[in-house]
Every structure is written in C-alpha cells, then in structure tokens.
Amino acid sequence: MDIVAGVLSGSRLALSRGITYVENEYDEAVDIMRKLYPHTGNAYVIGITGPPGAGKSTLTDKLAKEYRKQGKLVGIVAVDPTSPYTGGAILGDRIRMMDLTMDEGVFIRSMATRGSLGGLSQKTADVVKLMDAFGMDIIIIETVGVGQSEVDIVKTADTTMVVMVPGLGDDIQAIKAGILEIGDLFTINKADRDGVDKLNIELEMMLELNPKGVDWRPPINRTIAEKGEGVVEVVNSIEAHAAYLRESGELAVRRKDRLKSELFTMVNDRIVRYIAKQVLEAEGFEETLVNLQNRVIDPYTVVNKIVSDVLK
Amino acid sequence: MDIVAGVLSGSRLALSRGITYVENEYDEAVDIMRKLYPHTGNAYVIGITGPPGAGKSTLTDKLAKEYRKQGKLVGIVAVDPTSPYTGGAILGDRIRMMDLTMDEGVFIRSMATRGSLGGLSQKTADVVKLMDAFGMDIIIIETVGVGQSEVDIVKTADTTMVVMVPGLGDDIQAIKAGILEIGDLFTINKADRDGVDKLNIELEMMLELNPKGVDWRPPINRTIAEKGEGVVEVVNSIEAHAAYLRESGELAVRRKDRLKSELFTMVNDRIVRYIAKQVLEAEGFEETLVNLQNRVIDPYTVVNKIVSDVLK
Numbered sequence: 001m002d003i004v005a006g007v008l009s010g011s012r013l014a015l016s017r018g019i020t021y022v023e024n025e026y027d028e029a030v031d032i033m034r035k036l037y038p039h040t041g042n043a044y045v046i047g048i049t050g051p052p053g054a055g056k057s058t059l060t061d062k063l064a065k066e067y068r069k070q071g072k073l074v075g076i077v078a079v080d081p082t083s084p085y086t087g088g089a090i091l092g093d094r095i096r097m098m099d100l101t102m103d104e105g106v107f108i109r110s111m112a113t114r115g116s117l118g119g120l121s122q123k124t125a126d127v128v129k130l131m132d133a134f135g136m137d138i139i140i141i142e143t144v145g146v147g148q149s150e151v152d153i154v155k156t157a158d159t160t161m162v163v164m165v166p167g168l169g170d171d172i173q174a175i176k177a178g179i180l181e182i183g184d185l186f187t188i189n190k191a192d193r194d195g196v197d198k199l200n201i202e203l204e205m206m207l208e209l210n211p212k213g214v215d216w217r218p219p220i221n222r223t224i225a226e227k228g229e230g231v232v233e234v235v236n237s238i239e240a241h242a243a244y245l246r247e248s249g250e251l252a253v254r255r256k257d258r259l260k261s262e263l264f265t266m267v268n269d270r271i272v273r274y275i276a277k278q279v280l281e282a283e284g285f286e287e288t289l290v291n292l293q294n295r296v297i298d299p300y301t302v303v304n305k306i307v308s309d310v311l312k
Numbered sequence: 313m314d315i316v317a318g319v320l321s322g323s324r325l326a327l328s329r330g331i332t333y334v335e336n337e338y339d340e341a342v343d344i345m346r347k348l349y350p351h352t353g354n355a356y357v358i359g360i361t362g363p364p365g366a367g368k369s370t371l372t373d374k375l376a377k378e379y380r381k382q383g384k385l386v387g388i389v390a391v392d393p394t395s396p397y398t399g400g401a402i403l404g405d406r407i408r409m410m411d412l413t414m415d416e417g418v419f420i421r422s423m424a425t426r427g428s429l430g431g432l433s434q435k436t437a438d439v440v441k442l443m444d445a446f447g448m449d450i451i452i453i454e455t456v457g458v459g460q461s462e463v464d465i466v467k468t469a470d471t472t473m474v475v476m477v478p479g480l481g482d483d484i485q486a487i488k489a490g491i492l493e494i495g496d497l498f499t500i501n502k503a504d505r506d507g508v509d510k511l512n513i514e515l516e517m518m519l520e521l522n523p524k525g526v527d528w529r530p531p532i533n534r535t536i537a538e539k540g541e542g543v544v545e546v547v548n549s550i551e552a553h554a555a556y557l558r559e560s561g562e563l564a565v566r567r568k569d570r571l572k573s574e575l576f577t578m579v580n581d582r583i584v585r586y587i588a589k590q591v592l593e594a595e596g597f598e599e600t601l602v603n604l605q606n607r608v609i610d611p612y613t614v615v616n617k618i619v620s621d622v623l624k
Contacts, residue, residue: 298349
C-alpha cells in the first residue's frame with residue numbers, strides 16, 4: 001500500500017496506517033513524512049487544554065460537529081490521558097461519541113501519553129501534519145493542561161483555548177495561573193454550575209493583570225457542552241482569533257515559531273536516543289556507575305566527559 | 313560565604329543559598345555539587361504523587377511531623393504547581409504549615425515547574441542531594457501525578473507513594489491507571505468521604521491484575537490527613553517497604569537506576585542547551601526556516617543535517 005498516495009487521495013485507511021507508522025517509529029515513517037511535507041500547511045490547528053474534569057472532550061466533540069455543519073473536515077488528536085478518546089472514558093462517553101466517529105468527515109486519533117521516550121510532541125506534530133496533508137480543514141489537539149510536556153504540545157497550535165470549570169476546588173484552580181499565559185481564548189464549561197460568575201471574574205482579573213498583548217484580548221465564553229449551549233459562540237471566537245492572527249501577520253510568526261520548536265524537538269529526540277544507545281549502554285559504563293555509587297567519582301565530571309565525547 | 317562548608321556544618325542559610333545557586337544555574341553550582349557529592353547517599357527519599365486535590369501536601373505535612381517525632385531530620389521538595397508550598401495555597405493552608413516551617417529540623421523548598429528548559433528533574437535531583445549532604449534523614453519529593461515529567465521525577469525516589477481520593481469523578485480517576493505502575497504504596501486520603509470502599513476495591517483489583525513483583529505487594533492505607541488519622545500506618549508501610557528494599561538488595565538496584573537516569577538527564581540537558589544556543593540560533597538558520605515555511609525543503613532533511621553537524 002502506498003501510504004503517501006493514499007493519504008493525498010483521501011484514503012482513511014492510508015491515513016490510519018500512516019499514523020501507526022509514525023507512532024511505532026517504523027523506518028518508513030520519515031520517508032512518508034518527508035514526501036507529505038510539501039502538502040501541509042493548509043489546516044488550521046486548534047489546541048484545547050484544561051484540568052481533568054473540565055469537559056474538554058465533550059466540547060471538542062461539539063466543536064467538531066459545528067465545523068462539520070460548515071462543511072469543514074475535522075481531525076482530532078487526543079493527547080490526554082483523561083480523554084474518553086484515549087481510554088479514560090466511561091461507557092456513556094463512548095456511546096455519545098459514536099455518531100462522531102461514524103462521520104466520514106471526522107478523523108479521531110488518540111496518542112499514548114505514557115512510556116514514550118520523549119518523542120510524544122514530535123509524534124503529535126507528525127500526526128497533525130498527516131491529517132493536514134490528508135485534507136483536514138480544522139485539526140483539534142486535546143491535552144490535559146497539567147504537565148509541562150502537554151502544555152508544550154498544545155501551545156504549538158494556531159489558536160489555543162483553555163477550558164475551565166467552576167467548582168473544581170482551589171487545588172485545581174491553582175493550575176490556571178500556569179496555563180493562563182497560553183490561552184488565546186477561555187471557555188468556562190459546565191456554566192450551569194455554582195461559582196461560574198466567581199470564576200469569570202477571577203479570570204478577567206487575571207487577564208487584566210497579565211495582558212496577552214496590545215491587540216488581542218482573550219474572550220471568555222461560557223458553554224454547557226453537554227447540551228451544546230454556547231458552542232457556536234466559541235467557534236465564532238476561534239474564527240475571530242484566526243482573523244486577527246492573519247490580519248496582524250502573527251499567524252506566520254506563530255507558525256515559524258512552531259516550526260522552530262518542532263525542529264528543536266526532533267533534533268533533541270534524535271540525540272536523546274543516540275545518547276541512550278551509544279553512551280549509557282556502552283562498555284565500561286557499568287563500572288562508571290559502580291564508581292559513582294561508591295562516591296569515587298562524581299556525576300558532574302562523568303557528564304562532562306560524556307558530553308565532550310558526543311559533541312563535535 | 314563558603315556554601316560547601318556551610319551545608320556540611322548544618323547551616324540552613326548555606327543550604328538555602330546552595331539551592332538558589334542550583335535553581336538559577338549559577339556557574340558555581342556545579343562546583344558546589346561536585347564537592348558535596350561524596351557526602352550524599354545517606355538520606356531515604358520518598359516520592360509522593362497523585363491527582364490535584366488529593367491532599368498530598370497535607371499528608372506530606374503530617375508525615376514530616378511523624379518523622380520529626382522519631383527525631384529524624386526532614387527535607388521537603390515540592391515540584392507540584394498545585395501544592396501550597398509552591399504557590400497554590402489558600403491562606404488557611406499557609407497558616408497550617410507555619411508550625412512546620414518554624415521547626416529547625418524541617419527544610420521545605422518548592423521548585424518552579426514552569427518556564428524551565430527541561431532542567432527541572434536535574435535541579436530536583438540536585439536539591440535532593442543538597443538536602444542529603446546537609447544531613448536530612450528523610451527527603452520527601454511531592455509532585456502532581458499527571459504530566460510525564462512530574463512522574464519521571466517522583467519515580468526516582470526510593471519509595472514512591474501514590475495518593476488517591478474518593479469521589480473526584482471518573483475523569484480524574486482515569487489518571488490512576490497511568491500512575492498505578494509506579495506506586496510502591498497507595499494511600500486513600502480523605503477516607504471519610506463517600507466512595508472510599510469502592511476506590512479501595514478498584515485499586516485492589518488493579519493491583520491484582522498488574523502485580524508489582526513477586527515479593528512486594530503494595531499496601532493500601534487510608535488516611536484523613538487533615539486530622540492526622542492513619543498517618544502512623546503510612547509511615548509504618550514506608551518503613552516496611554524500605555526494609556524490603558534493603559533486604560532484597562533492590563535498594564542498591566534502584567539507586568543505581570536513579571543514578572543512571574540522572575546522568576542521562578544531565579547529559580541530555582547539557583546537549584539540549586547546546587543545540588538551542590549553537591544550532592538553532594546560528595547564522596543561516598533564519599533562511600532555513602523560511603525555506604521550510606515555503607515547503608522548499610522538509611524538516612526531516614534539516615534535522616538530519618543538524619544532527620550530523622552536532623554529533624561526533
């Protein structure tokens with residue numbers, strides 16, 4: 001099966017297989033990605049993050065349906081261990097999503113977030129590019145906004161939306177200070193819960209204190225995603241942000257930054273693997289470890305030697 | 313001020329300053345760490361992780377007090393954006409902790425989890441070593457168990473405890489599948505809440521299905537940390553696990569693994585910085601980016617070139 005030709009001609013099977021190649025790091029993957037690269041850059045990428053329990057997946061679901069109504073093709077990449085797509089679902093969630101997965105205009109893929117040696121963000125970026133080359137107009141990346149690596153992934157999107165929810169308690173709300181800076185827009189989901197006004201005011205105050213820029217003030221929308229309420233407004237806000245990015249020229253800047261950080265990640269991944277294989281598993285390394293354990297030598301000296309052995 | 317001599321003679325000011333040097337990556341930091349390294353390896357390191365809202369900090373607090381009763385010196389490193397130590401506190405939490413921070417036998421330090429370029433786990437390891445050289449008997453690392461990097465940090469401990477809590481909802485419970493494998497012991501905190509038996513049974517079933525090893529079965533304790541209930545039992549479980557590790561010889565194995573992953577991280581950090589500085593900010597790189605944006609070249613080819621330029 002020619003995956004490149006398949007992806008470019010809209011074969012879902014080819015897309016699915018291409019993603020598997022990327023995920024499992026088959027030798028062919030790089031060649032496939034290289035050939036598809038010229039066909040990327042057309043999709044608009046939306047990142048959605050927020051604490052566990054905020055209802056990100058339900059909102060993603062509804063956003064996808066809204067974009068489908070507009071005739072747009074939608075790809076979803078779930079990099080969230082709490083997402084129903086990635087395995088955190090209770091049965092109800094899975095059933096709810098059935099009609100989305102039956103839609104030929106939507107392609108959902110979840111990424112395993114654990115056990116991968118650093119390569120997760122590169123793989124996510126490659127999956128986004130595969131969906132882009134396939135012809136998706138909108139690609140949504142969903143991550144849980146707690147760990148640094150997940151935040152790193154989502155902030156590479158064109159538009160990043162932070163989903164909050166009232167009443168998760170102070171512990172969880174504390175996270176929001178950290179993800180505030182990456183939000184181009186904010187959505188308070190489950191807006192029929194107590195505490196919605198309080199949360200809204202808190203968010204506004206924080207945005208006031210930490211302005212995102214001169215020209216774009218992140219809007220705060222309210223949704224009840226379960227019922228589809230407020231979803232159209234969120235789409236409108238995303239479109240407004242996209243228009244702002246295009247008109248101001250910031251879209252090109254962001255995409256260049258994304259490219260830069262992608263390159264950086266790819267180089268880094270490659271070198272990390274090299275070190276793992278060549279250096280730390282090299283002969284004599286076991287003896288070094290024993291000497292370290294006995295405090296005969298110190299790790300900082302060992303690191304200096306390894307680094308100067310590895311780098312030109 | 314001679315930080316090395318100060319740390320070794322038990323000066324809290326020297327310890328505090330040493331940590332600041334490590335955190336801010338002052339040039340002197342490596343030399344300080346190198347000199348202190350022979351004086352490390354005596355502390356027992358406990359990792360505590362779990363979802364936001366599980367009450368990890370309160371439990372850490374109570375464990376520290378229990379160890380203090382035994383006359384042990386306790387260091388606490390909080391790498392948790394939701395921890396009251398790191399800034400996620402409401403006023404009540406801070407007041408509650410006052411008597412702990414007034415105790416000369418306890419040293420608490422929080423680590424900034426955002427904005428650091430990958431170096432967080434190395435810094436955490438160095439702070440642990442500083443506290444170790446200072447003479448702490450017990451060092452507790454507290455992280456939120458959601459992101460991969462936080463999990464990586466906590467799993468380097470001698471004993472890793474996963475804190476769960478009933479009734480946080482399915483979204484959050486979904487996380488537990490991912491952190492189950494790293495738990496040497498489990499604590500169900502806020503055990504006066506509804507759902508404690510259900511959670512206990514779920515955990516037991518999962519441990520049954522995924523046995524940790526032949527000789528050690530992770531105990532499940534229940535606590536109400538706020539009231540200090542069950543804390544002594546947790547300490548006993550930690551001691552039992554420590555005894556098991558020592559008698560089976562696994563402690564040495566774990567510490568060697570920790571050393572290995574620390575070396576790996578340090579080498580990796582160094583090389584990442586090198587790449588960021590030398591390669592991605594090099595002359596001609598801007599042109600490469602433009603060519604990439606115009607799809608004239610592809611990132612995979614660029615990465616190959618950078619890697620072969622950098623590595624020997």
